[in-house]
Amino acid sequence: DQQVKQNSPSLSVQEGRISILNCDYTNSMFDYFLWYKKYPAEGPTFLISISSIKDKNEDGRFTVFLNKSAKHLSLHIVPSQPGDSAVYFCAFITGGGNKLTFGTGTQLKVEL
Amino acid sequence: DGGITQSPKYLFRKEGQNVTLSCEQNLNHDAMYWYRQDPGQGLRLIYYSQIVNDFQKGDIAEGYSVSREKKESFPLTVTSAQKNPTAFYLCASQGLNTEAFFGQGTRLTVV
Numbered sequence: 001d002q003q004v005k006q007n008s009p010s011l012s013v014q015e016g017r018i019s020i021l022n023c024d025y026t027n028s029m030f031d032y033f034l035w036y037k038k039y040p041a042e043g044p045t046f047l048i049s050i051s052s053i054k055d056k057n058e059d060g061r062f063t064v065f066l067n068k069s070a071k072h073l074s075l076h077i078v079p080s081q082p083g084d085s086a087v088y089f090c091a092f093i094t095g096g097g098n099k100l101t102f103g104t105g106t107q108l109k110v111e112l
Numbered sequence: 113d114g115g116i117t118q119s120p121k122y123l124f125r126k127e128g129q130n131v132t133l134s135c136e137q138n139l140n141h142d143a144m145y146w147y148r149q150d151p152g153q154g155l156r157l158i159y160y161s162q163i164v165n166d167f168q169k170g171d172i173a174e175g176y177s178v179s180r181e182k183k184e185s186f187p188l189t190v191t192s193a194q195k196n197p198t199a200f201y202l203c204a205s206q207g208l209n210t211e212a213f214f215g216q217g218t219r220l221t222v223v
Contacts, residue, residue, distance in 0.1 A: 034212075041200070100145060
C-alpha cells in the first residue's frame with residue numbers, strides 16, 4: 001500500500017527557471033512534511049519542512065506548499081541552479097509517532 | 113562534531129553469510145531508522161526504533177534483524193535469508209517532530 005507517491009520520476013528544467021516537484025499522499029494522519037535532496041552514493045540531506053497547520057513555508061529559493069484537502073505537497077525551487085540537480089524525496093511523519101515515510105523520489109536535472 | 117555515522121562505506125559479502133552494518137549517532141535522538149535504496153527506486157523502510165530496547169518492522173523487514181541496546185547505536189544485520197541484499201543502505205536518526213539526519217550510507221555487494 002503506497003501511501004506516498006511522487007508521480008514524476010524525472011524532471012528537466014532550464015537554469016534560472018522554476019522547478020516544481022510534486023508529492024501526493026493518502027494518509028490523513030500525516031502531520032509533518034519534509035523534503036530531502038540526495039546526491040548519488042550519499043545520504044539524503046534535509047531541505048525544508050512544513051507542519052500540517054500551515055500551507056506554505058519559505059526558505060530562500062525553496063518554498064513548500066501544502067494542500068491538505070487535496071493531500072498534495074509541492075516544492076518550488078526558483079531560480080533553479082545546476083547544483084540543484086539531484087533526487088528529491090518528500091517525506092512524512094505520522095502524528096503521535098516518529099515513523100518517517102518517504103516518497104519514491106524525483107530526479108531533477110537543471111540544464112544550462 | 114554531532115552527527116550520525118555509518119560504517120563501513122563499502123562492504124562485500126559472500127552468499128550465505130550474515131553481515132552487520134553499523135550506525136552510531138551522538139545527536140541524542142530517540143528514533144533511528146534503516147532504509148534501503150535500490151537503483152532507480154526510493155527509500156524503503158526496513159526497521160525503525162523509537163526508543164531503546166524497542167523496534168518495529170518496516171515495509172521490507174524480511175531477511176534483516178536489528179537491535180537497540182543503546183540510544184546511540186542501531187546496527188542492522190543482513191542475514192542469509194535476504195534474497196537480494198545488494199543495495200545502498202541508509203541509517204537515519206530523528207528527534208521528535210523534526211527532520212531526520214542521515215548517515216553517508218553503506219554500499220553492500222554480494223559476491
